[in-house]
Amino acid sequence: MKVGLIGLGRMGYRMALQLAEKGIRVIAYDIDKRSMDKINEERNNSIHVESKCAMVVSSLSSPRIILISVPAGKTVDNIIRQIKPKLKKDDVVADCGNSLYHDSQRRYKELKLEGIAYLDVGMSGGLYGARHGASIMVSGDFQHFETARPILEQLACQNGLHYVGSSGRAHRAKIIHNSIEYGVMQAIAEGVELLRMDKSTNLEAVIEAWCNGSILSSTMINYAVQALKDHELMEKIDGVIGGGETGSWALEEAELYNVDFSTLKNALDHRYKSKRNRKRFAYKLIAAIRNKFGGHEVVKHE
Numbered sequence: 001m002k003v004g005l006i007g008l009g010r011m012g013y014r015m016a017l018q019l020a021e022k023g024i025r026v027i028a029y030d031i032d033k034r035s036m037d038k039i040n041e042e043r044n045n046s047i048h049v050e051s052k053c054a055m056v057v058s059s060l061s062s063p064r065i066i067l068i069s070v071p072a073g074k075t076v077d078n079i080i081r082q083i084k085p086k087l088k089k090d091d092v093v094a095d096c097g098n099s100l101y102h103d104s105q106r107r108y109k110e111l112k113l114e115g116i117a118y119l120d121v122g123m124s125g126g127l128y129g130a131r132h133g134a135s136i137m138v139s140g141d142f143q144h145f146e147t148a149r150p151i152l153e154q155l156a157c158q159n160g161l162h163y164v165g166s167s168g169r170a171h172r173a174k175i176i177h178n179s180i181e182y183g184v185m186q187a188i189a190e191g192v193e194l195l196r197m198d199k200s201t202n203l204e205a206v207i208e209a210w211c212n213g214s215i216l217s218s219t220m221i222n223y224a225v226q227a228l229k230d231h232e233l234m235e236k237i238d239g240v241i242g243g244g245e246t247g248s249w250a251l252e253e254a255e256l257y258n259v260d261f262s263t264l265k266n267a268l269d270h271r272y273k274s275k276r277n278r279k280r281f282a283y284k285l286i287a288a289i290r291n292k293f294g295g296h297e298v299v300k301h302e
Helices: 010-021 033-041 053-058 074-086 101-112 126-132 142-155 169-196 203-211 219-229 231-236 245-256 262-274 281-294
Strands: 002-006 025-029 047-049 065-068 092-095 117-124 134-139 156-165
Touching: 002 010, 002 053, 010 025, 010 033, 010 047, 010 126, 010 142, 025 033, 025 053, 033 047, 053 074, 065 074, 065 142, 074 092, 074 101, 092 101, 092 142, 101 117, 101 169, 117 126, 117 142, 117 169, 126 134, 126 281, 134 142, 134 169, 142 156, 156 169, 169 203, 169 219, 169 245, 169 262, 169 281, 203 219, 219 231, 219 281, 231 281, 245 262, 262 281
Parallel strands: 002 025, 002 065, 025 047, 065 092, 092 117, 134 156
Antiparallel strands: 117 134
16 A cells, blocks of 8 residues: 655654554655655655655555645645646545645635545644554545545554544644643643742652543643653743644634633733743743644744
8 A cells, every 4th residue: 555645844754654664655755855864764665755746646546645744824735736737536635734724625625626635634642643643633525535544544543533524624623622732731831830839849740640540631741741851951941832823723713603712812822922931931831842742843042
């Protein structure tokens, strides 16, 4: 079985390794030569890197499945524009990034006019999930989900693959998922900051206790422990919290439906404030947690 994979960044690179490990032949491409060199250094016979985007499609037989793992927006459109002339009826393009769902619905309609399938794929689990099995939501035409299922199952954790409806539903769910994530991180960071005010408290021990049997136990709490134990990281970084795009989209969605999503609004406000108040411990902890689960860049002291 073969699959195309365009985008070998933090997530795509690990997806390629996961698929190869599961016996899938991966035909890959990235605009950044360093990313392709990194894959070549793996010397994995199940992963072949092409020098041009369109050559990924040419190296597969129909019905082709092309996974895209790149930043949202024009980059996705540019890739589709490059590969579309090579695609044929019932080939499947699966966007595994965090695209705005309105864009996903537009791409679905444009490709459907030419008989080409478009699936929007919401992936959660961070870097670990991309490499060892993620939580995956998929939307688009069900028949094309079934075509892509054998590949997507190899990327999913146990019971982690779910079809969630017509085009755009998976990416819409993913931006809301990310927004809940914002609020959870903010709550954890502020609570830990308050705990820290009593210097006699063994902070790491408290959070580790929360990881075991507590109703707060979660993957996010586990990442908080990892961040707190990484003393070098916590000492060197400023509390500048990056990201925020998917949260902003979700806030617009909440306003559209007149839903009070004040938890998200609060978390977004603090992301903006973090650029001015870089020394606040809660902000540093959120930046460190994001680095741990997603490899997101941190700002270090100048």
